[in-house]
Each structure stands twice: as structure tokens, then as C-alpha cells.
Amino acid sequence: MRSEARGEIIAKSGGDIWMRAPAPETTSLRQVVIAAKGCTACPLYKHATQTVFGEGPKSARMMLVGEQPGDQEDVAGKPFVGPAGKLLDRALAEAGINRDEVYVTNAVKHFKWEPRGKRRIHQKPSSRDIAACRPWLEAELRIVQPDVLVCLGSTAGQTVFGPQFRVTKERGRVMRSEFADKTVATVHPSSLLRAPDEESRRREYAKFVDDLRIALRATR
Numbered sequence: 078m079r080s081e082a083r084g085e086i087i088a089k090s091g092g093d094i095w096m097r098a099p100a101p102e103t104t105s106l107r108q109v110v111i112a113a114k115g116c117t118a119c120p121l122y123k124h125a126t127q128t129v130f131g132e133g134p135k136s137a138r139m140m141l142v143g144e145q146p147g148d149q150e151d152v153a154g155k156p157f158v159g160p161a162g163k164l165l166d167r168a169l170a171e172a173g174i175n176r177d178e179v180y181v182t183n184a185v186k187h188f189k190w191e192p193r194g195k196r197r198i199h200q201k202p203s204s205r206d207i208a209a210c211r212p213w214l215e216a217e218l219r220i221v222q223p224d225v226l227v228c229l230g231s232t233a234g235q236t237v238f239g240p241q242f243r244v245t246k247e248r249g250r251v252m253r254s255e256f257a258d259k260t261v262a263t264v265h266p267s268s269l270l271r272a273p274d275e276e277s278r279r280r281e282y283a284k285f286v287d288d289l290r291i292a293l294r295a296t297r
């Protein structure tokens with residue numbers, strides 16, 4: 078069930094409104110998931126199938142945050158289950174990280190897309206979309222309290238470190254952020270899928286696995 082969001086208005090444009098998402102002050106992940114299901118804090122809910130909330134154990138020592146659900150995630154209602162998710166699973170396993178033991182989420186919880194023929198093409202979330210959705214990520218972090226937060230790609234990196242953040246410059250370092258004492262940024266797995274040739278794909282994948290190993294070491 079959807080209830081019209083009420084709260085602090087972030088922006089208005091062309092009849093659309095962006096508000097701070099109404100994340101409840103609770104330590105129950107289940108309650109937050111239920112509250113997020115009917116989120117209407119930004120216009121993205123209008124064209125998405127459902128809210129795709131984070132998944133993983135509350136006891137997770139590592140949290141990974143991506144950009145937003147993709148086409149397959151939007152349908153499945155689960156984060157990182159499409160092609161980028163499969164690559165992430167492989168890289169996590171190679172780095173010695175069990176996906177079942179980490180918490181995986183996104184900066185934005187609805188799929189933003191535009192139609193191209195019959196296809197739904199991913200659109201980058203705006204800073205307003207990210208700001209509206211931020212309370213959900215803050216709630217996940219408050220409840221899970223991971224030792225290490227891993228930012229996958231520039232949207233996640235900029236959500237956590239601000240708009241000046243450049244993943245290419247700062248990747249693979251353990252840094253303090255407002256969200257977690259230990260934060261490691263790396264590239265988004267979908268960037269590996271777009272690598273121009275086999276050689277660069279292999280090289281970038283190896284660097285991605287190295288960054289995940291750095292994050293794993295920081296959990297100890």
C-alpha cells in the first residue's frame with residue numbers, strides 16, 4: 078500500500094516533489110523494509126515495479142552499496158541479481174567474501190529508466206533522487222553497523238563522500254566517512270562489463286577483486 082509521503086521537501090519541479098524519505102527510527106530492519114515498500118518520497122516510484130531494499134544479515138561486518146536497482150532487480154525485488162550482480166558474486170567469492178554474510182544495498186531504492194522501444198534503459202539517478210533516498214541508507218547503516226562500507230562506483234562514492242569524490246582517484250583505500258569509520262570505494266561491477274576488450278576486462282576485474290580484499294582485511 079502506498080501512502081503519500083509527508084515531510085521535509087527537498088525540491089519541486091514540473092509537478093514532481095522530492096522529500097526526505099520517512100525512514101522510521103527503529104532498530105528493526107524488518108520494520109524499515111516494510112516502511113520502504115510504499116515509499117513515494119521521490120518521483121521514481123511512479124515508473125518502478127517496486128522498492129528494492131538492501132539484503133543481508135543484520136550481523137554483517139561488511140556493507141556494499143551500489144547505485145540503484147537495474148532492470149532485473151526491479152522485477153525480482155532484490156539487489157544485484159542481474160549481470161552486474163553475477164559478476165559481483167564471482168568477485169566476492171574470489172576475494173574470499175561470502176555474499177550470504179554481507180549486506181548489499183543501493184544508494185537509490187527504485188529503478189530509474191527511460192523507454193527505448195521495448196527496452197527499459199537505465200538512467201543515472203539525480204542528486205535529488207539520491208538525497209530523497211538517503212534516509213533509507215542511513216537507517217540500514219544505523220541498524221547493521223558494519224565494520225566496513227564498500228562503495229561500488231561513483232554514485233555510491235559521491236553519496237558517501239560528496240559530489241567531488243572520484244572513485245578512480247580514491248579507490249582501494251580505507252577512509253573514514255560520515256557513514257562508517259572504514260569506507261573503501263571501488264568501481265561499479267557494471268563498468269567491468271563495459272570494458273572495451275578482454276585484456277582490459279581481465280585487468281580491471283583483478284583490480285576490483287584486490288579492492289574487495291582490502292575491504293575484507295579492514296573488517297578484522
Ligand code: URA
Binds near residue numbers: 150
Ligand atoms: N547496479 C546497482 O548499482 N545495483 C543493483 O542492484 C544492480 C545493478
